[in-house]
Amino acid sequence: MGEQSIGKIRQPIVTVLGHVDHGKTTLLDFVRNTVVAKKEAGRITQDIGATDVNISAILDIASEYLKNIKDKIKIPGLLFIDTPGHLAFTAMREKGGAIADLAILVIDINEGIKPQTEESLKILRKFKTPFVIALTKIDKLPGWRNMDKDFLINFREQSEHVKREFYEKLYRIEGELSNYGFNSAIFSEIKDFTKEVAIVPCSGITGEGIPNLFTVLIGLSQKFLVDKLKISGKGKGVILELKKDEKLGNNMDVILYDGTLEVGDELLVELAEPVFVKIRGLLKPSSLQDIRVEKKFVNIDKISAAAGVKIIGKNVEKVLAGANFQVVNSEAEKDKLLKELKKEQISKEIEEQTEGIILRASNLGGLEALINLFEGVKIKRAKIGPPTKEDIIALESVSPENKVLICFNVENPFRDIANSKGIKVIEGNIIYKLFEEFEEWREELKRREEEERKQKMKKIAKIKLLKGFVFRQSNPAIVGIEVLAGILEEGAKLINKEGKIIGKVEQIQxxxxxxxxxxxxxxGAISIPKVTIGRQIKEEEILYSYISREEYRELKNYEEVDKELLEEIKEILNYL
Structure with missing residues (x-):
């Protein structure tokens, strides 16, 4: 099936990420409305969870930049995923790659990098996804004038003080990006797109910079993605969401990223226990307006990648969001794929390393994504399916920083038992949130361990016995003191300048x-048993904490220790 599609170049799948209120929705809305306003059929389609912008519409939007190379452009358009950006990395395509071929990272020029921007940068780096920065809300700069959709033409018309403010904010953001390890520059100044991230100033309100943004996206796609976008013919995709309504019953929204789907096809959904779905209906929105308002759908017989589509079929209720699927054409192929899937699951799963955390995911794609995301972290076990009693037992014997159970999109029947045994359980269906919580937990653990270490650390002090503050000469001697350096602790042994131990601090008041x-x-005042003031010690005498050689060697490694005092005590005790 779908022989006529084999070898064709599909649209790159583009996702939009960024901090809340930085203009993601506004930007996508402007793109949709610009093309829809042309009232020409076939130039934009609102798929399930995606917006497909045809290359003819892109050539119109960015005609000045693309007209000379339009005959060389091989991609048929761009497919924008309308789902929340990180879902493009939660649901993984085969072999651990993200659904998104390209990403647009939206940054408000007036606010710069915010927490969700930082998360997005981490995700993009982790999955090695090419991306462009849409520097939005330039129309909000004081004194900015919008006279042309082309940013470069419009920028030349701005006043000098507006240009200065623009560059100040641009350079600040470039500096922030460099702190995260990304070299960036405004798109017009980049010579090598493999070494720098392109920044495209734009506005989703006025549409300024949209032609420039499309030009960069097409350029990146042509240069780096064309060879990866060839359709193989075999339908493959990812389940985005499961739904149930009165009219359609159980249904699922999917992204088809390769090949073709037809009514009557059977799908193998890759879960711990694979599920087979027989397609009874393929549905797409009847129009852009309908998907938002009337929720009307039209039946189609066939669809080719890349596209979003709603599937109705047998066993749909048994699948899980984030799972991969592929078309199977015969019983022989079904048996072969099941064996391959089992073999691949075994090869990807990690079992019984001596140390490390445990990962659990609902399907192979999710497990690969987890392993990829937790790269650099010790993994004891990584398996498909819900956690088991054996997982809990295994985690009891690992070191504190590895006593962690990560559950991605799976039920966890052992949550309470794990918590009672001091095992950190992190679970959810948004993959980057799992890693984020893990990092936060590790940081908190380090902080607590550091506090405990400081509490246990031997304290050293240099004190002076105050003249006129002898409250008792002996049994025990009680005298007023001042701490000249360090920290004096109850129970500390005291030495004089000759290194002789003269007593122990019994109490501090x-x-x-x-x-x-x-x-x-x-x-304060200290009590020292078995000494007499005027004999072993005298008023105004300087005393020090005693430390052993081993304690000296250990204290040398602590930054918090008064190094000057430590060396003074070392000299008194004649330690080498």
Missing amino acids: REGKTIKRLEKDGR
Whole structure:
């Protein structure tokens, strides 16, 4: 099936990411409305979860830049995924690649990089997805005048103070991007798109910069993606969402990224327990307006990649969002694919490393995505399907930083047991959120361990016995002191300048209250058994904390330690 599509170049799939309110929706809406306003059939289609912009519409929008190369352009258009941006990385295509071939990262020129922008940059780096930056809301710059849709033409007409403000904000954002390891420049100044990320200033309100944005997207697609966009003929895709309504019953929205789908096709959905779906109906919105307002659909017999489509069929209710699927044409092929899938699952799964966290995912694509995302983290086990009792037992014996169970899109019947055993459980169906929570948890664990380490760290002090503040000469001696350096702790052994141990701090008091420690410049009273003031120690004498050789070697490695005081004590004790 779909022989006529084999070898054809499909549209690159483009996703739009960025911080909330930075203009993602406005930008996509302008693209849709620009093409729809031309009132020409076939130039834009609103698929399920996607907007397909035909190359003829793009040539109109960016005619000045593309007219001289239009005969060389091989891609038939661009397919914009309308789903939340990160879903393009949650649902993975085969072999661990993201659905998106290209991405647009939207950044508000007036706000710069925000938390969700940072998350998006991490995701794009992790999945090595080519991207362009849409620097939005330039129309909000004070004094900005919109006289042309082409940014370069319009920029020349701006006043000098507006240009200065623009460049100040642009350079600030370029600097922020470099802090994340990305070299970037305004699109017109880039010589090598493999080394720098293109920044396209634009506005989703006025449409300024949209021609430039399309030009860069087409250029990147032509240069880097054409060889990866050839349709193989075999229908393959990813399930985006499961739905149920009164008219259609159970149905699923999918992105078809390769080959062709036809009514009557049977799909193998790649789950821990594979599911076969028989396609009874393929549906697309009847128009751009209908998908938003009336929710009307039209039946189609066949569809080719790349596209979004709604599928009605047998066993749809058994599938999971994020799962991959492919068309099977015969029982022999079905058996072959099941064996290959089982073999691939086994080859991708990780089992019984001595140390590490445990990963669980609902399907092979999700597991590959998890393993890819957690690259650099020790993984003890990575499996398809829900966690087991054996997972909990295995995690009991690992080190604290690896006592983690990650559940991506799977039920977890052992949540309470895991929590009771001190195992950190992180679960959900948005993959980057899992990694984000894991990183935050690790940071918090490090912070707590550091605090514990500091608490356990041997404290050293240099103190002076204050003149006129002897409260008792002996049994025990009680005297007023000042901490000249370091921290004096209850229980500390004290030495004099000759290195002789003269006693132990039994108790510390300040303003009538017993305390555990006294910090630098603090004054208080200490009690020292088995010494007499005037014999072993005298008023105004300087004393130090005693440390062993081993404690000295360990304290040398702590940044928090007063190094000057440590070396002074070392010299007194004559440690080499």
